[in-house]
Structure formats: C-alpha cells, structure tokens
Amino acid sequence: MSEPHADLQARSPWSRLGGVEAVRLFPPGEPVAAALAVPGSKSVTNRAIILAGLAAGASELAGILKSDDAWWALQALRDLGLEVEVEGETARIGGGGGRWPVGEAELYVGAAGTLGRFLPPALAAAEEGRYLVRASRRMSQRPIAPLVDALRSLGARVEYAGEEGRFPLLVSGGGLEGGPVTIPGSVSSQFTSGVLLAAPYARRPVTVRVAGGMVQPAYVQITIAMMRAFGAAVEADDDLAEIRVTPGGYRGRRLTLEADASSAAYFFALAAASGGEVAVTNIGSATLQPDLGFVHVLERMGAKVELAPNRTVVRGPERLRGGFSVSLRAMSDQTPTLAALAVMADGPVTITDVAHVRHHESDRIAAMAAELGRLGIRADEHPDGLTVWPGRPRPARLDPHDDHRIAMSLALLALAAPGLEIANPGTTSKTFPDYWDFLKRLGFGVETL
Template sequence: MATTETTGVDAATAEAEGSGLSPWSALVGVPAVDVARHPAPITAEIALPGSKSYSNRALLCAAMAEGRSTLRGLLRSDDSYWCIDSLRRLGARVAVDGTTVEIDGLGRRRPRPEARLYIGSAGTTARFLPGLLAAGGPGRFTIDASRQMRGRPMAALLAALRALGADITCPETPEAPPLEIVAPSLLGGPVTLSGALSSQFISGVLLAGPLALNGVHVLIADHVVQKDYVAMTLDMMETFGAVLEADPDLMDMRVEPGGYRPADVGLEADASTATYFFALAAVTGGRVTVTNVGTATRQPDLRFIDVLERMGCAVAREPQAVTVTGPAGGRLTGGFDVDMQPLSDATLTLAAIAPFADAPVAIHGVEHIRKHESDRIAVICAALASLGIGVEERPDGLTVHPGRPTHGDLATHDDHRVAMALAVLGVAAEGVRLRDPGCVSKTCPPFFDLLAGLGVGVSRVPAP
C-alpha cells in the first residue's frame, strides 16, 4: 500500500506555469493512482480536514481585521495556501503551525500598495478578494490565477462591484483574471444582483461592506442558488465584528461600515469531503463516523445524510459528529428524484453510488455545476457510461440506472470532486485507475492517504 504524502511544488514555478498546485499539494508528478475494490464493510471513526469554505472566509476576515486573530483547524490545501500567500504579499503577517494560523490583520492599510497576487485555482479567493482590495487603502493590485481559473468568468460580480464604484479592469480575459484593481475606489451603497449564478458573487460584495465608505446594501433580484453559503459568510463576518442585518430569505442584506475586529476561531471539518466517507459506509455496508462535523454546521452538504437515509442507510446525528451505517451488502434503495441544488457539491458523490441502488436515481437542479472546475454533469455521465452504467444526461442533471461498474481508466479533468467521487465508486465496484489524482489537493490533499488508512488498496502508478 503506497502512501500519497504531500510533496508540493515550488510556488514560483507553479505561478510561472499558471498552475493551481502549491507547496501543500499532494501527488505532484504522479500520473495516476489505482484504487482497488474493497469487498469488506468499511468501519471507522475519522476526523477530516477543515472546511474550505470556512477556512478561506476566516483567513480573509482575519486579514482585514485590526489586530491579531487565531484560526484553528485550518484546511491545508492548495486553495488555502494561495489565499495565505496573497495575504502575505499584501503585507499581512501570517504564521502557520500545522492547522493553526495566527494573523496580524491589516484593516484597511495596504503596506505593499503595488502588490501582484497569485491565487492559483482558488475560486473563493478570486470572488472575495477584489472587493476587499477595492475598499482598502491606496494601491494598485493585480490578481492573477491558474489557467483553469482564468476560464471562469465573474461578470456578475465585477458588474456589482463596479456599480459600487470599484475600479476593476480585465486586461487579458474578458471578466476573468487577471484583474487590475485601483484602490480606494469602492464607495459602497445599494446594489442589485442576481443570486442565480453563484452564491460566491453575493459573498464577494458582502465581505467588502465593512471596509467600504458607505457599507453595502445588497438586494437580490431573483433567488440565491445556495443560500447556506451566503449565511456562512454573514456568520463569519459577524464573528469578526461586522455589523449587519439580513431578512430571513437573504434577499435584502445591509452591512454597515466600520471594519472587522480580530477573533479566535475554531474551524470544523469540510462537510463536502465528509460525503465521500459516508458514501463508503453506504456502498460497503459498513459504518463510518466523522467526528468533527455534525448537525450544528451551516454547511449544506451535510444534508447528504438525508439522501443516504432515503437510500436505506441508518444515520446517527450529533451536533459535532455523524455516523452512517450502510445496509447489509451495500444494496441501496433507489427509485426517487432529488433536487441537489442546495448541496450541489455532493451531486457527484450521489451519482457515484447510484449504480448500487435497486432502481434509478434521478438528480436535478444542478445546471450550475457545469461551470465549475469541469462540466461536472457531462464528465460524470461520460465516466459512468464508460464503466457500463446506463445514464441519461439532462441540462440540469442526470439519471443513473442500476448496474455493476466495470474496472475503468478514468480522467479526473483536474476536478477534485470528480476524483474523489470516482474513487468511492471504484472501492465498491471493480477498482479504478484515476489520472491526475493530485487535483484532490484543492480541498483534501490527504484524501488517498485517508482511503488507505481505512484499508483500501491505493497505489501510485509510476511515470512512464
């Protein structure tokens, strides 16, 4: 059983190559891993790495606070590394000791007013940092990103920030990084934007509010595609002293000017990562307890356990922990249609275990995941079909039919969720070979080590 310890890359090389890799990356230079079939039930108690969503929100709020903050339980991933690197380039002191981070915040000051920032493939940093820079002290800032992130336009966010006064231009790729930002330029005030495209666009405006001269008043024109993530942003802002108010539906939100205060914050595990381990219990007839995230969380992907109950699993819920027990033999119950929009990052996890159900499983409401790291609907449909599983693709989802997946040699499309979901499928079926497995470093660099720790056969495929 080969380990997949973090090997990392030189940050300057990654930036020069337009890569999302970082010194915290795993499996650098490893072309593929083989994940073997595991015929026995998987039984384990496991603590998982911290939440990506909470980690990057906390890092940015701490950096914009006046004083010293401490964050515990930080996710050490590519996205977190590039966020920290950007904060250091702005002049913030950031000390990292394992998963504990101490940050001396900048407030509105910009000690390095000509900073060039590189964010890799960190989507949250790409959406959250522009407004914070435009609202801060004087300077000219460049935000550049990986080739992948350059291909993910942010037109709606940039339009909203410009409506609030932000001076942001896109010299190379229309409405996408690299971005050129002149500060101070974000005056704030009222702005109306769509919530149908990305909750991160809304969060990017809200986070800048405490630093803006007039705060911000955000009105949503339609609906919020993933309301829980906006609520997570508001919670984190309040933790760092922001003064705000919002209606229950998050259609009308006001943030007062006044800045952020330092805080001591403990970060829970990533609920999206937890779905893969709950799914392993489901498809092997095992029992898995995740000990550091539970019903007290705001993270919407924890609701995946409700879907697993519908599929015949037993679920024990506690505020800080969850246990999933799969049905004997791993034969799941299908024959239902589920709207995965509120927990869309778990869509691929469900699609990966759906072949092991006794009837088709239909998924809808997730058209927006076509514009994530990959076209996730098209990619998972192609992967399932190549393994002999009947699948029907629709604009906003897919239907997966029962079957026995064959062994496959599969591309991950540089998408962490594709890699982790297909690994779960391989464990329950006949194994899989996953190309470019290091993409898991975006949210869970030790993913394959964690699988190996559960007894799953994981081995590196040597470079040719």
C-alpha cells in the same frame, strides 16, 4: 503527466502526489467501518483568511484546511505585505485594518473559486493600491462579470486585464462608496459573499439585494455568521433577499474553524454503499454547511443516520435504494458523489437543479456522464442534472477533469470495480490533499502508478 486536463500551476507546496500519473484502487475485504475526524472546512477557511487579512489586529485561526486553495489565500496576504505564520493547522495573521502594506503587487488565486470571488472586493475596499489578480486556466474560464459589475456599482475601480468577463483583473484602490447593489443569485453565491466581506469598509452602508433567487444560500449564512464573529454589523432578511452592512471594519480574533461537511460526505457514502458504518467525530447538526444534508439523501437510499451537534454516524443498508429524483440545489457539490452511488443502487437516480455545476472546476454534469460511460454505465445528461442507471462497472482508467470532487467521487466506485484507476490523483489537493491516505486507513488498497 499524461492526463490532459491537469493545470499544474494551480498546485501549491501543500499538494500531494504531484508526480503520480494515476492511482489504482482496491476495496477493503469487508464493509467500511471507522470513526474518523475530517480536515477543516474549505469554505470556512478561506472566509476566515480574508477576514483576518482585512481585520485590525492579529488573528489566530485554528483548524485551517491545509489545501491548495488555502495556500494561495495565505500567499496572497503575504504578497500584500501582511505577516502570516502557519504552524501545524493553525495560521496567525497580522491584519491590515482595511489597508495593504504593499501598494502594488501581482496576486494569484489559483483554481480557488472562493478566493477568486473574495480577494478582488477586499482589494477594491482599500483606499490605495494597484493589483493584478491572475487565476488558473480553469478559473479564468469561470464567470466573474457579476462580481465586477457589482463592485463597479459600489464605486470600485476594477478593469479586465484580458478578455472581458474573465480573469485576469486589474483592481485599483480607492475604496467603496457604498449604497445599494443588486447581484444575480443564480450562478454562484460567492459573488454575494465577496461583496459582503468587503462591505464593512465602505464609506456608507451597503445594501445587497439578490435577484432571481440564490444558489446555495447557506453559504451566505456562513459568510454573515463569520463577519459577525469578526465584529461586523450585518442585518439580513430571513430569505436573504436583502442584506444590510454598516461600516465599521473587523477586529482580529482567535477562532477555531469547523470541519468540512463536503469532505465528510465521501466517507458517509462509503458506509452507505458498502453496508458498513462510519462515524465522523467532528461535524454534526450544529453546522451551517449545507452538505451535511447529504445524509438525508442517503436515508432515502436506505441508510440509517444518527446526528448529534458535533458527530454524525451513517450505517449502510444491504443494498442501496434508487428509483427516485432529488434536487441537490442546496448541496450541489454532492452531485458527483450521488452520481457515483447511483451506479450501486437498485434503480436509477435523477439529480436536478444543479445547472450551475457546469461552471465549477469542470462541467461536473458532463464529466460524470462521460466517465461513467467509460465504465459501461448509462448516464443521461439533462440541462440541470443527470440520470444514472445502476450497472456493473468495468475497471478502467478515469479522467477526473482536474476536478477534486470528480476524482474523489469516482474513487467510490472501486467498491464495485476493483482495480479502478484514477488519473491525476493530485487534483484532490485543491481541498483534500490527504484523501488517498484516508482511503488507506479505511482498508482500501491504493497503488501509485
């Protein structure tokens, strides 16, 4: 494969297009029109897998997202000695009740930010065991020190097995003592969620205080809701500045997981940009996922939106409106999506408050600016975002920087640049292996190269 950024070790048996160098895209001959159901939520799936592994008794999780991230989460539980069975989109997990049957193991989290921040606390909470936790090349470059520092302050035994502040980690059992802990909230809410997920197995209550404001607090709300669903006692201030967890563990349960709002956003974007209509039939206003809020950005661009508890419809305008600035702090995964849409608007769009996305699967601000530049589009980087100017993109082969969200967002531009090519299309397997098949269902021509 010629694409230089691909980290093939992070691919799983659930990957797609592993041997495909690129896809060439052609738009449908008419506005995009469809009613569809999107796959399960990555964020909910990986939280549920860790909770089921920690719980006492068996759990059945229906509607899991079968992606690379979920594969590595389930494989970690298998490597720890738990019984894991997957049938279709349902996973059955025999929980360990806060203990791991295998006392020494080497575990791999792939490129999954959720798993990389959730698994080490779960390991540290056990009374026994010694585990080496490795990650993909890119995940090993992403920050982990705030999590390690927080765990150590709670009495965990966590060491760096290589470079200070990076994976791999050596986690030794011994349990969490509990007590107060302060976690910086400005880099990733996943650090807070990771500590919370393990907190019910501490010897005494855990009080988590978030310093400096929290990036994407809605994801911590999702964590708390799921902890409660598995039987944990959690209290939180309205602003999540302080969260209190009482010891008591989790109990296995049956749970149907909700669909992924982040994935739905690409299809809402296609409706908006093509002047078409897309109904997503399994996600709506009942969700806590912040990325559903992207439909309100589309409203600013002229789209019409209908929201029901479990259904969302977006109808596109004749031409997308630009000429505004918007904070995507609460839904920063949509930074590449909006950057792509801005190319097709009638004025520039400035995205702010997303400096933290420079530390995701790629530097998403720099990556989008670079790839839009290859299309002949002006994109000005800022420390915390970028401004994208409308234009006529010329077809080119684009590099998604081994980032699933960059790949899926750049694909939207096939609407304006027929023949656009996306290298390393298999990168979408991280969260949406069937993305290219969904585009075919919507009428796109998708040629593998």
